[in-house]
Amino acid sequence: MSGRVTVYDLLSRKGQSKWLQMHVDNGPEAAAAVEAGIVILSCDPDHTLVAVREAAPTALISAGMLHGSVSSPDEAIREGFAILKRGADTVYCSHSPRFIEAMAREGIPVTGHVGLVPNWAAWTSFRAIGKTADEALKVLRAVKDLENAGAATIEVEVVPVELADYITKNTPMITMGMGCGDVCDTQYLFSCDVLGTHDGRYPRHSKKYADFMALEAELQAKRVEAFRAFAAEVEDKAYPQPNHEVRMNAAEFEKFTARAQTI
Template sequence: MTQISAARTPAPEQAPHSSKTSTTSLYGGVTSRRVTVRDLAGAKERGEKWAMLTAYDAMTASVFDESGIPVLLVGDSMGNCHLGYETTVPVTLDEVTLLSAAVVRGTKRALVIGDLPFGTYQEGPVQALRSATRLVKEAGVGAVKLEGGERSLPQTELLVAAGIPVMSHLGLTPQSVNTMGYRVQGRGDEDAHRLLRDAKAAQDAGAFAVVLELVPEELAAEVTRSLHIPTVGIGAGSGCDAQVLVWTDMMGLTSGKMPRFVKQYAALRSVMGDAAREFASDVRGGTFPAPEHAFH
């Protein structure tokens, strides 16, 4: 790929960060309040990388929150790994609202971001504001995520103007799977320049961060250098400011072949399967419940 020549976009003037925001690590530093988009901006300034995981229920979210994960995404990936859909397209706003509220209830510190599912913002800015407002008011999320760069600029601008922080999502956008398929995005000079334009446009519209999914590592690094807002990579190499994984993939709960960019840190599917089989065996053999599990 030809190196993209793009000057770093100057950061707009902002109110100075408090000393607590600008000098304290995201990991363990913010204990009396939730992480905010200002904390993420401070991490970008410091060059501090951070992790984001998906979450879809209160119990799992509480584990990640207690582990210090600063940002949790209630992603439309729930369609594939939680609700049994083949793609993210069928996910509804009702489903995202319900599960986002559960994640918010299960956490005390993490910034919770709710995904705007397919069909809830494509009509235009007014529909996007209505959908995002519901996630903020009913679920209590601290920000929303939507797919698309230039095509979603009016939506992003209106949400930001209304006081709702927006994370943009570029590269492979799963809601567009029926048109683009599952393949690396941004290969070739033309596609690379288009993605860089989309990222800058999202930043100029007020997005506080940009997800880069399935993007060549060199391009993702160039986008990261060109923006003053954080980039969040998933299958985009190590040059991004942050990294996100679907938690069921990361924990080894998802079945089948994993994407190349996934690292599995546990083998929960095997652990849970073994436990379920042992439980069934105890019940069949009459060893569970034992006397210590009974009341008298």
């Protein structure tokens, strides 16, 4: 689609479109994502948001409010508007629904989060959430709490496909699915997993489409090789050569040295 993607675009096409979504870490990744047809991006609010917005002016950007960065609904409102001013379209918030409701009442589009919520992992551990009927009902209640608070979109992470499908079909919010099969409104992954930029654990739901760690190791080896070649040529007096130098005309240098004696 042409023009900047908006929350209205997502909500008005609920159930009609499968949107691609990527969490990106910098401007080049954002530009690459948009060029590849990925028009929903997420990023951190402080260090990457401005660069991501500049690189992807037409994308819908959800920027995360750091968990614990606000301690009251009023602070959430101020921080939410500040994040929008820096270029975000929605504010991701893993705080309680009262924070989300306060922002939503002021017209701030908010993205909530259910299922495996890393900021709440002390209570759940890092695992699939909602595999039993009782736990699935807890997830659904959390969805309804966020819906009633006024959230526009909701990240649904690592819940069973059946539960994610039920949630998607029974909420007006846009569901952003990660590790939930293909039933949510968006298909969401992190660029670091897609590009293979780290040597840590890759989640089961992720898929590595490139190996940037290997590429970076190759680049680092090339850096060392080039620096060693430079050092060796300096040692052997092979660098610099005349074509790397600037020389004065002999007559001008003679004038310079004569006058330099008076300084």
